[in-house]
Amino acid sequence: MFANLHNLSHHAAWRRQLEMILESTGEGIYGIDLKGRCIFINETGARMLGYTPDEVLGRPMHYLIHHSHADETLMPVHECRIYRAFQEGKGVRVDDEVLWRRDGSHFPAEYASHPIRDGDIVVGAVVTFNDITERKRTEMLLHEARDLLERRVTERTAELTAAHDHLRQSHEALRKLSAHLNSVREEERRHVARDIHDDLGAALTALQLDVNWLRQRLSGDASLSTKLDGMLDVGSHAMQAVRRILNDLRPGVLDHLGLWPALETLLQEFQRRSGLSCRYVCPPEVERCRLGRDAEIALYRIVQEVLTNVSRHARASSVQVDASAEGRDLVLRIVDNGQGMRVPLQPTSFGLLGMRERTLALGGKLDIVSEPGEGTAVILRLPGVIAGENA
Numbered sequence: 001m002f003a004n005l006h007n008l009s010h011h012a013a014w015r016r017q018l019e020m021i022l023e024s025t026g027e028g029i030y031g032i033d034l035k036g037r038c039i040f041i042n043e044t045g046a047r048m049l050g051y052t053p054d055e056v057l058g059r060p061m062h063y064l065i066h067h068s069h070a071d072e073t074l075m076p077v078h079e080c081r082i083y084r085a086f087q088e089g090k091g092v093r094v095d096d097e098v099l100w101r102r103d104g105s106h107f108p109a110e111y112a113s114h115p116i117r118d119g120d121i122v123v124g125a126v127v128t129f130n131d132i133t134e135r136k137r138t139e140m141l142l143h144e145a146r147d148l149l150e151r152r153v154t155e156r157t158a159e160l161t162a163a164h165d166h167l168r169q170s171h172e173a174l175r176k177l178s179a180h181l182n183s184v185r186e187e188e189r190r191h192v193a194r195d196i197h198d199d200l201g202a203a204l205t206a207l208q209l210d211v212n213w214l215r216q217r218l219s220g221d222a223s224l225s226t227k228l229d230g231m232l233d234v235g236s237h238a239m240q241a242v243r244r245i246l247n248d249l250r251p252g253v254l255d256h257l258g259l260w261p262a263l264e265t266l267l268q269e270f271q272r273r274s275g276l277s278c279r280y281v282c283p284p285e286v287e288r289c290r291l292g293r294d295a296e297i298a299l300y301r302i303v304q305e306v307l308t309n310v311s312r313h314a315r316a317s318s319v320q321v322d323a324s325a326e327g328r329d330l331v332l333r334i335v336d337n338g339q340g341m342r343v344p345l346q347p348t349s350f351g352l353l354g355m356r357e358r359t360l361a362l363g364g365k366l367d368i369v370s371e372p373g374e375g376t377a378v379i380l381r382l383p384g385v386i387a388g389e390n391a
């Protein structure tokens with residue numbers, strides 16, 4: 001294409017070369033003189049505007065293609081950024097305006113204007129421009145998609161927050177219900193224990209006294225005496241059974257002497273029944289600590305459940321209950337030397353769940369430390385319940 005250029009005069013060759021470059025670029029290019037009249041325009045530019053180059057040459061470009069904003073309000077020439085820039089001898093790049101076509105329609109355009117200088121003197125400006133309808137459309141779609149996404153994220157976050165709140169409330173309600181059921185159950189146990197003690201206990205005692213009375217009076221009749229001895233035996237077994245049941249329902253020592261002696265009795269009883277070697281450690285500063293009736297019965301039930309688990313699952317030969325004060329925290333450790341277990345992250349079985357819920361209701365923390373073959377330690381911590389030095 002450039003091969004024949006050497007046939008033209010130097011000036012004409014350059015002119016031709018420049019024309020070819022102007023026509024080959026994909027952008028619209030036009031030049032204006034100081035009055036804003038078109039001094040050249042390439043084919044692409046003229047076509048974008050709906051003209052032929054000849055129809056544009058000599059025309060005032062601002063009034064022809066840049067006279068109004070997109071909303072059709074007029075853009076006076078002194079507000080035109082191309083005009084202002086080349087008045088100041090500067091360049092400018094704009095992508096938020098429209099250019100107008102011959103048929104009265106417009107398109108979003110990106111344009112850049114730079115002054116044409118002859119030495120130090122500005123003699124006009126050259127403007128390159130492009131139809132950016134597609135880019136704007138894509139930008140708008142992107143914008144809409146981002147807005148939509150943000151709205152969705154906001155909605156979803158609100159939904160999740162509401163669901164989370166709902167779940168938390170249900171959880172709290174369940175926890176309260178569980179604490180309430182525990183206290184109702186303890187209250188019922190107390191009633192049943194009192195009734196058994198007052199009615200059954202008193203009746204058995206009266207029966208024992210009466211049989212004894214008969215036994216003394218009928219001592220001459222050997223077969224009757226043997227019969228009455230048998231009845232006295234049955235009576236005293238029944239009394240023992242009643243005492244055991246009463247103790248299970250509501251350990252009297254817990255009410256009369258408090259948690260620490262009650263735990264000692266519980267452990268002695270456990271040793272007698274299970275044959276395991278049991279040890280109980282409780283220093284004086286802990287022995288002095290009273291926690292209130294509900295807290296003490298809760299701790300007692302927890303230790304009861306731990307010991308039941310030891311006898312049912314651990315295959316241990318010894319268990320130690322160790323109460324200690326760490327600062328103002330009360331720490332209760334129940335350690336067995338049995339077969340251990342894999343501790344579930346979230347317990348689902350009722351024994352462990354009940355222990356955890358009871359501890360939480362007391363404002364405490366329960367940890368189970370165990371590995372298969374390593375024994376099991378249940379560690380319960382109640383913060384701030386030990387009286388301070390001056391308390």
Ligand SMILES: Nc1ncnc2c1ncn2[C@@H]1O[C@H](COP(=O)(O)OP(=O)(O)OP(=O)(O)O)[C@@H](O)[C@H]1O
Nearest residue numbers: 309310313314338339340341349350351352353376
């Ligand atoms: N000291 C322990 N040594 C070994 N395994 C234990 C010990 N304590 C608990 N486990 C294991 O943890 C499981 C859960 O105990 P949890 O008390 O919750 O239920 P459970 O004793 O099986 O039944 P429940 O207490 O409801 O009658 C037990 O089944 C047992 O496998």
Ligand SMILES: [Mg+2]
Nearest residue numbers: 308309351352
């Ligand atoms: Mg259990």
